[in-house]
Amino acid sequence: MTSTPASLHAQVASTAEAIIESGAISPNGHGNLSLRLPGTAEMLYCTAPTLKNVTADQIARISLEGVVLEGDVPPINRAVIDMHTAIYNDLPEAGCVIHTHAPYATAFAVARRPIECWIEALAMFGLADGVPLAAYGPRGSAQAVANIRAAIKGGAPAVLLANHGILVFHRTPEQAVNVLGIVEEAARDAINAIALGGPIAVEPELRAAALQRAAAFGIVPAS
Numbered sequence: 001m002t003s004t005p006a007s008l009h010a011q012v013a014s015t016a017e018a019i020i021e022s023g024a025i026s027p028n029g030h031g032n033l034s035l036r037l038p039g040t041a042e043m044l045y046c047t048a049p050t051l052k053n054v055t056a057d058q059i060a061r062i063s064l065e066g067v068v069l070e071g072d073v074p075p076i077n078r079a080v081i082d083m084h085t086a087i088y089n090d091l092p093e094a095g096c097v098i099h100t101h102a103p104y105a106t107a108f109a110v111a112r113r114p115i116e117c118w119i120e121a122l123a124m125f126g127l128a129d130g131v132p133l134a135a136y137g138p139r140g141s142a143q144a145v146a147n148i149r150a151a152i153k154g155g156a157p158a159v160l161l162a163n164h165g166i167l168v169f170h171r172t173p174e175q176a177v178n179v180l181g182i183v184e185e186a187a188r189d190a191i192n193a194i195a196l197g198g199p200i201a202v203e204p205e206l207r208a209a210a211l212q213r214a215a216a217f218g219i220v221p222a223s
């Protein structure tokens with residue numbers, strides 16, 4: 001038993017299910033996921049080996065200093081705790097962090113190429129400058145975390161992890177899953193467009209207009 005609300009445990013499980021349904025994950029379901037515990041310096045962290053069929057009891061409570069307060073965390077998950085706590089510590093608004101090996105986005109990570117603003121949804125959902133690339137560092141290491149922190153300084157809610165995968169974060173799990181899906185869609189579309197001469201980015205001066213139109217229709221919050 002844990003002292004955290006059952007509804008938050010259920011939210012971790014339902015978010016894992018939404019990630020699987022989004023298709024922005026490798027076939028083996030590898031990934032990790034956390035939620036900030038509101039009003040605390042702690043997070044709930046999924047301890048399942050994959051994000052397939054996560055149950056509400058496969059969750060640990062961890063301080064944002066990386067101390068496991070409750071639950072058993074397998075080594076494969078323990079190794080990337082710092083990748084999650086760094087986001088919550090740096091970004092007070094972040095409420096959810098997701099990591100997967102989304103196939104198309106990971107292709108860009110393996111090619112060590114950032115994703116540009118090739119689909120307008122990126123401009124609408126906080127990625128007008130595309131998805132930056134964090135330089136390679138061994139999985140979950142201090143070097144990898146420092147590279148992630150450096151790459152997201154511009155404010156993007158998503159980052160490609162060189163030779164590894166993708167990390168996204170947002171205020172809510174729904175918004176984080178949405179961004180994950182949009183980035184994967186952009187990556188897939190760009191790779192398909194290579195057969196037609198290559199993707200062309202939205203004109204920089206029109207990206208703000210795409211965001212403003214989305215806000216005018218209530219698709220995204222007005223800033």
Ligand SMILES: [Zn+2]
Nearest residue numbers: 099100164165
């Ligand atoms: Zn990974």
